[in-house]
Amino acid sequence: MTKSRNWDRSTETPKDKKFHDLRASGWTGPIDQDGDKARVVGKGRDLCIEKVK
Template structure:
């Protein structure tokens, strides 16, 4: 977009001010409408029992509350089953290899 070299005329400034005010009103109206729809949806689903085959949200074990990935599920399942060893970025138990050797050596260092 090319820049104007001359300043805006008073009428042009008034038009821009009016446009900005209209956009702000539109934004407030949209936000209010969205909030109303969310409230209606929540009110309808307060006592809603899921039907067979209907997807439901399950509680996440992640600290941030986001849905669990497959790796997250494997990680939490391993920890809940009592496994206390190293786990890789894919949620799998590390049972061999250089990473296992390094982690075992670190575990032998006494804590202060």
């Protein structure tokens, strides 16, 4: 069994794996709730996050 990279050592879900793999690859930007690269668009109340393609 692979060692968990979660802070609480809980079992990694597929979303957790995507998150940790992105960080390990050097991605420092935002990551959405599904573990995908994201970017912040808009300002103030119109601020939102969208996936990076």
